[in-house]
Amino acid sequence: MESNQATTPIQSEIPTESKKSFPKKLTLIILGGVLLFVTGFFVIKSLLSRNSTITTANEIVWWGLWEDETVLKTVITDYELKNPGIKIKYVKQSKEDYRERLTNALAKGTGPDIFRIHNTWVPMFKSELDKVPASIYSASEFSTTFYPVATSDLTAGANLVGIPLEYDGLSLYINEEIFEKAGKNVPNTWNELRQTARELTIKDENGTITQAGVAIGRTENVDHWPEILGLMMLQNGVDLTKPTSKLAEDALDFYTIFSQSDGVWDATLPSSTVAFAGGKLAMYFGPSWRSFEIRLQNPNLKFRTVSVPQLPKTEANEPDVTYASYWAEGVWARSKNKTEAWKFLRFLSESDNLQKLYNDTSKTRMFGEPYPRQYMESLLKDHPIIGSTISGAKTAQTWFLQSKTWDGPTGINSQINKYFEDAINLVNSGKESKIALEPVAQGVIQVLSQYGIKVQ
Template sequence: MPDEPVEPPFPITTGTPPPKADQPRVETTPPPGEPVAVTAAESPLKRFLPFIIGFGVVLLLILLVAKVILPRFQKPKTPDVISLTYWGLWEPENLITQIIDDYRKVHPDITIQYVRQSPKDYRERLQSSLAKGEGPDIFRWHNTWLSMLKNDLAPVPNEAYSGGEFDTVFFPIAKKDVYISGSYFGIPLEFDALALYINEDIFAQNPDTKVPTTWDNFRQIAFKLTQRDNRGQITRGGAAMGTTNNVDHFSDILGLMILQNGGDPGKPGEETVTAALKFYTLFSKQDRSWSEALPNSTLAFATGKAAMMLAPSWRAIEINQQNPKLNFKLYPV
């Protein structure tokens, strides 16, 4: 029978035996240059990443529905209708209506109401209407009215005419008439100079009388065609000249005479200007070919009370309306 185990005099450990006294101690720190294994802590962002991705997907779906899907089921927004009023003078409504209809095919959201105005007192009515804030959006105006209307005019947009394009299309005189403070305030539509109106029937009754070609000849024929009653009162003027109260466009006539005489209307003291003014007054003061007692020159010509007159070509429309049977012609001045 084996002997009983003997208890050792000291406890026996099962771990790593301690090094001997003469054995060097081994360091467990890794040598320089070798990586140290470190256990990283879990990032908080990683926990919420699924929620962030889910929120982004939901937001994307909302935008897709709002911007793409819903608009397909909504009725398109009707653009605001812009209403404009256009004041004209010569063109009949049926002609302008065709132009407006063609314009609306391209711009269906714009309506234009055309109103044909009478040339009589047109400027006064236009200024009064604009001053009240009731004026038209589009209207005709004479090239001499810029200073009177400039506060009520809008500059021509570059989309219609740029500065360089305007100078290329129109004559330099047009720029002078519509250009102010670096902008254009109108678009020229036509050039209407003075013309000599002749009553053909009166000239036919005087076969030796020809259409005048000079101012002196014009004065002589005007004197010859003038008729007076037994008291010496003029019943038919030879030419509507010499006064200001009943001669339409007298300022234009004077300006023409001054320029043809080599004068400058802006220098009234020059001999060339005063000579033209004196010649103009001869028709009423000396020759008595015209009188202040006669009707307005256009009406007088339309009713056969003036054999000749100077006026723009558009007056022919008014004369035809007043007397469709009048036989007359226009000649260049």
């Protein structure tokens, strides 16, 4: 500032004592030392921050998706108290572009120690997933502890590569008021569902649907059409890696008949979730977590879920087939903390801690994550929303036909979905299912080969 500027003194004729100058050599030494210190500081800082995900040697970084840190605080604190010197850093990730961000972080060497993956993502991450140590879960203990579908989904080669902390799958949502008013029973088979849907569909004088029976038949406004179609095909015995059989054609035709012929759902309607929440849809397919959205949109809606319909049984002891869609935790193969990371996941997956997580989560929403352990089924089997999900978990199957996994345009779910979406749209436009499925078979082989899956 101007007030701090020194004026040039007028030289006096009276000689003054000259000031001693600072030795130039010493000045250079000090400046060099300062420069060396500053340079060293930034070099060390750069090295320490190269892996920004891990801040200390004993800190385990965990990338999650759905739960807030406050919900996990109790179990994390419990573990840290029992394991002095270990710190757990939970980082809640946005679901948007999650798969791509995780892939990029791992490729750059800055990935988390623990990360969440969808049950169908193992082929995409198998090179980055550490195998579950036998000291954490042996193969036999894992298979008797968790549902069979988890053993199948979370295996790469001969190794287990993940631990589930929850389970979810497709259920049939019922608008109880619509059913009570019409005096209808809940359908148990697909034929019963089809008949009930026709009887519960209401149209005005112009033929516009004012109350839809069930949301099936389309792709643009049926939120979980991939899982519904996948369920139908698996129940019908289709090998989804070769979807060109008569069984696949029949399943595709049956899916589209609800819109094409029965007229219980059409393209003019809003998304199936919105329609059900608005009380304008009698039956809706979705996982348990959709109930949070439905309750938020319509707190007064009276609804529950039931098991998904089945095909008629050829034998009395023939098991039901349900459809799984859940998330699990994996450990990064290159993590320096993977031994402790696995110990933490074993701790989290114990029944007592799963119950703590469920109870703490239930304080912030309708219910917590459904338990992944088989013998905990009895604790939730009577729940009005997740009871049906848990009841069908032991006989669940699954495949890459999955919606809302946010795996990005190059992800295995998105690519597989697109081929089957095109097939549904072709049938709805009048093409034969056999013709519609031909490019699907070729596309499936191409997509699976990208992730090292060979079709026999």
